[in-house]
Amino acid sequence: MSLLFRDIGGASPTPAGSVVCIGAFDGLHRGHQALIGRARARARELGLPLVVLSFEPLPREFFMAPEPPARLILPAAKIAGLQALEVDVIGLLRFNPAMVAMAAEDFVRALLVAKLAAREVWVGPDFRFGHRRGGDVALLQRMGAELGFATHALPLVEDAGERVSSTAVRAALANAELDRAAVLLGRPYTIPGRVVRGKQLGRTLGYPTANLRFGGKRPPMHGIFATWVHGVGDRPMASVSSLGTRPTVNGKEPLLEAHLFDFNGDLYGKRLSVEFVAKLRDELKFDGLPALIEQMDRDSAQARAILASLPKAGHPHSLSLTTP
Template sequence: MSRLFRDVEGESLCPQGSVVCIGAFDGLHLGHRALVDRVRERARTAGRAAVALSFEPLPREFFARDQPPPRLLLPRAKFEGLCGLGMDMVGLLRFNAAMAAMSAEDFVDRVLVRRLSAREVWVGPDFRFGNGRRGDLALLQALGAKSGFSADAIAPVDGEGGRYSSTAIRQALAAGDLDGAARALGRRYAIAGKVVRGRQLGRKLGYPTANLRLAGKRPALSGIYATWVHGIGAEPMASVSSLGTRPTVLGVEPLLEAHVFDFDGDLYGRRIEVEFVARLRDEVKFDDLPALVRQMDLDAAQARRVLRHDLEERGALA
């Protein structure tokens, strides 16, 4: 079982040495996966622990708290994704004022050397670290030579539209280009979380929903979507989902609401994953609830058609 750690201080987590990759890993796209795969393979060959090192919140979120960048993965999903890729340990270091002020040299000494006993460190292209982003690969290699580890960067991983990047995926999702995002991710975009109680207005309107909160993170997309919900039964279940602030009913906090077709059960507390298949429309404010329900009827019918076609295509490809 993979282990999660969040603190800089403490005894060595890997007394036999480790192979480490460092990155934001937001989205775990194909470029991230190439980096993680390299570390897993090197660690298995050397008989050392494979470690993925990241931060929560992400540095860009910390420095832009008034307008944080959209997130592709919530912290738990990032941890679970890295575990699924074979990491023995995952560090989601707390990025706070002390971390922001830490020099590149201190980061190497305190985290890579003392905490992780690193023997190899792998990073992505354009890697920077430490206070003021002063550290780069050349500095990491120089410090590693003094501290007993090697450092290297993987080559850029390119797709049809150029280098895979979280920024490009965010832009694709915001534009409704779910297929483009899926090509970079290696899978369809999805959001996972624990079902929480809402105001139960959807049930009163004939559309009960499973609600996922986003842990205060800014979502990378919004609107109404045809979706598959995983985690209820053996097979994904067809659904229509809304991601936004629910302007018709004066919502504020972004919320993902999934109405699962032909299902009537209690999902509170269950962890599910909502897979986005097609964008149906923007989120809009309606004059009254009857107008909202009429549109929900249309959305549900359209989502059923989209998902029926998706199921037929999957069958044809099988």
């Protein structure tokens, strides 16, 4: 189990030194995995703990409110993913006005040196930080030479000539290119979470659903999908899922609703992970519930056919993002 901290102040979790990796890490895609993997290898060579620093909310979410960019992964799933990558200490720093106002040099001295006793710092080549994005790799290298740590910037990871990035993953998902997103992520795109109680409208329509909230964040795609649900039993369960705001019933908050085929049981409070296989259609607003039910029948039949055509139920996950 990794140690978690949220603030720059307080006692040092790594008084004898550490290897530190910094980034937003939205999605924990192949580029993130490569960066963390290199830092982890160095930490093990030096006999030091690996610290990964990220931010919540993400800086872009903070600056672009109230219209933030789409979010790939929620905080609990990010923590679980970092634990799966064998990170020893996770710093999920509160990105607030105080953090925004902090000069890059103060960030280095207060956090990297005073709190974490960093011996090495690993970042992406275009990493920027501090007030008005005044810090970069060159500043880290200069300050590290004075304060006793080395800085390494890992080259970009590319696939088929495209940079592996959170932006590329968001674009693939927005365009319903789920196979391409899976290549960039190194695993199928999934949304994990705890099943919450909804209005139980699906049950009255003959389609009971397991409902997962998206934490008030903006999801990277909307629509109706063929999906696998992990976490109910030993094998993933075929399902059809809706991700969006449910315009026919005037929904507001983004909600993930998964209808598990041939299942009858109570899933409230259970932690599940919904794996997206194929998009069936966009969200639509129907004239009434009968028209909605007819479309749900068609969606279910299509999802069943797609999932039945696959060689096996679900895909192997190279990185577990199921929340602990």
